Amino acid sequence: ERVERALKYLNDYLATRPSGLLINDEVTLADIFVAVATIRAGQTVCGVKEREQVYPRVFAHFAKVASDARLKEILAEPGFVETALAVQSESA
Secondary structure, eight states, X not given: OHHHHHHHHHHHHHHTOTTSSSSSSSOXXXXXXXXXXXXXXXXXXXXXXXXXXXXXXXHHHHHHHHTSTTTHHHHSOOOOOSSOOOOOOXXX
């Protein structure tokens, strides 16, 4: 639930950013940190449906950062899942 709230907040914030980046029109360290965190979300809680329909701006941000020539090699193969992984809660 915490991850979903954070992704929604980020998705809403990115809607206010014409550049699609966090601070200005250039990729910053903040964008890189968020892109790296987005990889984990795309590998676990965000399948294709979530990436395209629920958090499209977050993953558009990732794509924009990943397309930067300086970062292409590092962020090239994120290994996103097709379907979100189910989270099992621990029983008491």
